[in-house]
Amino acid sequence: MRFCSILPDSSPSFSDVLSSRKNLTTFKNTLQSDYPDLLSRLNAQTSSSPITILAPSDNAFAKTTYYPVLGPAFNNHDLVAIQNILNYHILNGSHTSKDLITQFQFFPTWLNNATFSNVTHGQRVGGVMQGSTDMIWTSGESARSTVSEADIPFAGGVIHVIETMVTPPTSFPATAEIFSTASEPFEITSFLGATYFSKNNTIPALAAFLNETSDLTIFAPNNAALESVASALESLSDDPTAFTKLLDYHIVVGQGGPIYSTNLTNGTTLRTLAGETLSISIVANSRFVNSARILTPDLLISNGVVHVLDNVLSPDDTAAVPQPTRATQVPVLSTNTQFAISEAPFTTFMPWAVVTNAPPTMGSARTGTVTATATGAVATSTTKGGAGRAAGCADAVEAGYRRSRGLFDAASSHGWL
Template identity: 40%
Template sequence: MSLSAVLTANNNTLSTLNSLLATQPALVSALTSAQGITILAPSNDAFDKILSTTAGKALAADPSMVTALLQYHVLNGSVPASAFTTTAQFIPTLLTNTSFANVTGGQVVMGILSGKTVEVFSGLKEKSTVTTADVMFSGGVVHIIDTVLTVPLSASASAVDSELTALAGALTQTNLVTTVNSLQDVTIFAPSNAAFQAIGSATSSLTTNELSSILEYHVIAGTVGYSTLLTSGLANETLPTVLGGEEVAIESVDKKVFVNSAQVTITDIIVANGVMHVIDNVLNPSNSTASPVVTASTQAVAFAGVSSATNVPFTSGISATTTAPSASTMTAMAVGGMPSAAVGMAALFGAGAAVVVGF
């Protein structure tokens, strides 16, 4: 069957998708002639959860955002349900518009098998479940999903919605927001609020240059290190950061990943220009040889002579009106394994996030 015939035959479930596609003749033409693609088709109920909101109505009225959203639901390659395993796969999509994605080869989704069910994770670790798999058509396969994918946000906006407000505030304070958001193919090791709080006594005395150096030491440009790569090709390697090439060491032990002496606690927050992993310590470029005690439940901070602060630093004026699944350690996973269920649905394209200066 042709794609058109399949969508028509499933119109009772996919009428909203069909209506949106009708506004996108160029995309429909491309999909009709394409070979070897996978369409993750949100059901009517999935779209109802979005389009009934004020933000969703604004989305539907913006053709460029509709195009980006629909492109993000098309995978490069024919991927039947049987191709998904309990190891995460990061699959490129047709979303290559640099206004929404700055990742070589197209923005990705994460697919994984949970029991007998295929789950797909998008921006902010939002989970979509395949409810009807393997609807075949001449150009590939359609999987019907229960939740519209969330197009990954910028790194800074993702930090806000992931409750990494200390990081977001520090980026704002150092005027690094635009710099970090505009880099291509990044891996960001994002310290949790608790990590910044643990060095709280030192934060007030840091100069802007010192704080900038610390933040730049957490960013790798040119390598998108998804969790599966951290435990294989990049395991026990060093990676150059944007701090003049100063390196961080990656260590993988018993499904745990460490960066210098910090442990990765939440993996694979897909952002517009790469991926972000939450870590439990702030990295110190002046202590680049810090290494973990892999059997310990917590690691010593990498800064000498510091003490914890009562309040989380850098968070004044930084807030969000939505909390995404990426904020919860419930969504952390043994790296390369299966994440647990998402705990809520963040707004599409970041709608609902508080407006923060510089973001």
């Protein structure tokens, strides 16, 4: 990676930088032809309110066709989608190689579109210095973007040239499915399926809640963790209240925004949707949530972040502590006598689409419309039953779900905590 000297007093305009670098020709032409207002805004930035621009090289633009989210937008010349993607390459504040550290930090961007950013202050992108010479940025779908030239000064801040575009995060279901094409220890489709599980084939309120609520932190056990305690989960699933509480214990809402790994410091406690607390500890360079080890931190999703665990958490065992010398932590629920990761529970309940509306009350009589968004498309399905209830909306689902979990607060601005 090549570094440039930062000389604020003689910094050129943003357009001057684009024109002076042949490897930014596609970026320059795209802004000039399709997004002149954005280009003008970038040129108008000043050092008193600096920004950081992750400038895609010509090579980065050439590779977009091979990536989810990016490919459909550029292949279809979807100007709105591309605008959102470009906004995600613009960070608030100046973040040079000297400002980044050896663990990921997460910075807000100009991406505030509701599809990709249900996160307070704008969707985040993560930056890190690996050693003294390699700058890496991470984004949605676990994409990693390497910097080929860092610390290019311009009048409004600093520019880093990246060789792969950053990808706007997608929903929890879409992210879980794509991430689960990785190696088996990191698959989380079982936990995803559990959030859609229902014995009477109705849409659980939790499914819509996870897709619509802002600033979520989800601690998702991997498929192996759920399979190891499948018999205990099967028993719990016969009691919807107990099963929901178990799932809720893996979810944290708000508390200052999504909680990224840099905020998971030793001794941190977090109040979950179940009402019980989680304890964070750092032992032997590993982070633990109660007794569960975080295998993969910081999977960015459109409305928060997911951390992958090696163990299922239990609200009935909040005092569980880690055993750091073990490669895999001891389950807190009763275990199976036989184990096969290929038989991970609840995967048959994985959604075909992303549910964003569901009935606010989970009675047997229901009628209405369930709006669902699949990757790159929008689909609508209707669930009908006995006599009546008006079609629910996402706000009603969220309010109803919070009430059912004891999280309703009449004094708050929306009636929610």
